Amino acid sequence: MNENDPNPLGANFAAFDLLATMVAVVRPGGDCVFANTAFEDVMRLSRRTVQGANLSDWFGDAARLADAVSAVARNAIASSRFDGLLRRGLRPHEDLLPVQVIVSQTDNPELVLVELIENAQQARQDREERTLDQVQATKELVRNLAHEIKNPLGGIRGAAQLLALELQGTELGLELNEYTQVIVHEADRLQVLVDRLLAPHRRAQVVVDVNIHEVCERVRSVILAEYPRGLRIERDYDTSLPDFRGDREQLIQAVLNIAQNAAQALHAQIAEGTAMITLQTRVARQVTIGKQRWRLALELHVQDNGPGVPAEIRDRIFYPLVSGRDGGSGLGLTLAQTIAQQHQGMIDCDSEPGRTDFRITLPLP
Ligand SMILES: Nc1ncnc2c1ncn2[C@@H]1O[C@H](COP(=O)(O)OP(=O)(O)O)[C@@H](O)[C@H]1O
Ligand SMILES: [Mg+2]
Numbered sequence: 001m002n003e004n005d006p007n008p009l010g011a012n013f014a015a016f017d018l019l020a021t022m023v024a025v026v027r028p029g030g031d032c033v034f035a036n037t038a039f040e041d042v043m044r045l046s047r048r049t050v051q052g053a054n055l056s057d058w059f060g061d062a063a064r065l066a067d068a069v070s071a072v073a074r075n076a077i078a079s080s081r082f083d084g085l086l087r088r089g090l091r092p093h094e095d096l097l098p099v100q101v102i103v104s105q106t107d108n109p110e111l112v113l114v115e116l117i118e119n120a121q122q123a124r125q126d127r128e129e130r131t132l133d134q135v136q137a138t139k140e141l142v143r144n145l146a147h148e149i150k151n152p153l154g155g156i157r158g159a160a161q162l163l164a165l166e167l168q169g170t171e172l173g174l175e176l177n178e179y180t181q182v183i184v185h186e187a188d189r190l191q192v193l194v195d196r197l198l199a200p201h202r203r204a205q206v207v208v209d210v211n212i213h214e215v216c217e218r219v220r221s222v223i224l225a226e227y228p229r230g231l232r233i234e235r236d237y238d239t240s241l242p243d244f245r246g247d248r249e250q251l252i253q254a255v256l257n258i259a260q261n262a263a264q265a266l267h268a269q270i271a272e273g274t275a276m277i278t279l280q281t282r283v284a285r286q287v288t289i290g291k292q293r294w295r296l297a298l299e300l301h302v303q304d305n306g307p308g309v310p311a312e313i314r315d316r317i318f319y320p321l322v323s324g325r326d327g328g329s330g331l332g333l334t335l336a337q338t339i340a341q342q343h344q345g346m347i348d349c350d351s352e353p354g355r356t357d358f359r360i361t362l363p364l365p
Pocket of ligand 1: 257261262263265304306307308309310317322323324325327328329330331332333334356
């Protein structure tokens with residue numbers, strides 16, 4: 001092995017470039033032999049700069065990393081896991097990124113593997129998995145509940161109608177007609193609600209070639225027809241995105257539900273004339289959705305400059321019947337999430353006052 005060559009084994013590590021987590025391969029002294037693409041991206045440095053540097057240079061707590069690498073290389077321990085701070089960028093403009101560091105052996109005693117997982121990335125993945133599990137559980141609960149309500153509902157309505165019929169023409173009937181009408185009317189309202197709860201599960205998918213920008217444009221024109229004044233809808237499209245197979249009408253429904261919420265949240269800004277929704281599309285690589293990993297995906301961001309999702313429901317907005325506004329059903333986002341999931345995708349939300357971002361991620365072939 002040529003000691004002057006910083007990367008004598010580089011070719012062997014190419015597969016690490018497929019990982020979303022940062023990976024570096026170092027010598028026992030900490031000199032970097034290889035750094036994967038994710039590492040370069042996060043560090044905002046070229047591979048050439050990273051390779052050949054000592055990995056400890058990039059750490060807030062350099063001694064900790066050096067100790068771990070040397071202990072693993074000596075086989076004093078097989079692996080080590082700790083929280084560290086990654087120095088990112090060039091001094092004096094660097095920032096510190098909290099990461100989890102995992103140092104482990106390779107089959108070559110001269111080389112040690114260092115994995116770095118961004119805490120934010122870890123937290124996000126955990127949150128996404130939790131959301132998917134919870135959505136699944138609530139979906140089942142709601143479906144069962146809806147069925148339980150649906151069955152007696154027909155009976156209640158029918159009985160009220162029979163009662164009205166029996167009493168027709170009598171004095172009592174005149175008096176009680178109002179009540180039987182309330183029963184029928186409320187039963188009908190519940191029926192509509194229950195049907196909406198059951199709807200996403202019931203309809204079969206109609207799979208066609210879908211162009212995400214066609215979906216966006218349809219949503220844009222519907223919203224603009226509804227809010228002709230005071231609301232701007234900007235587009236920021238990556239037109240290189242390929243078509244994919246999916247249910248176009250359902251996807252329009254999903255995006256519409258999200259955009260409608262944004263428009264509703266923007267009423268003060270619409271009155272002022274400053275309301276803005278942005279529809280942005282981007283390619284994403286190596287994304288994890290739930291427990292599945294995809295090489296390629298598209299991201300559609302629906303952003304608004306409204307007041308943000310109320311803090312007290314922020315963690316629960318995808319649950320059915322959770323609504324932050326008067327007269328809301330709390331079903332819009334549940335349905336949107338179900339539709340995204342039927343396309344192996346997911347929706348998540350990042351919101352603060354002045355900037356709310358709903359991101360729809362859909363895998364691409
Ligand atoms: N862009 C947004 N800005 C602020 N709040 C939002 C936004 N999108 C959703 N929300 C909140 O999430 C809630 C749930 O939305 P949704 O499931 O569509 O039910 P609904 O619209 O019937 O209330 C809304 O009531 C609202 O409080
Ligand atoms: Mg809604």
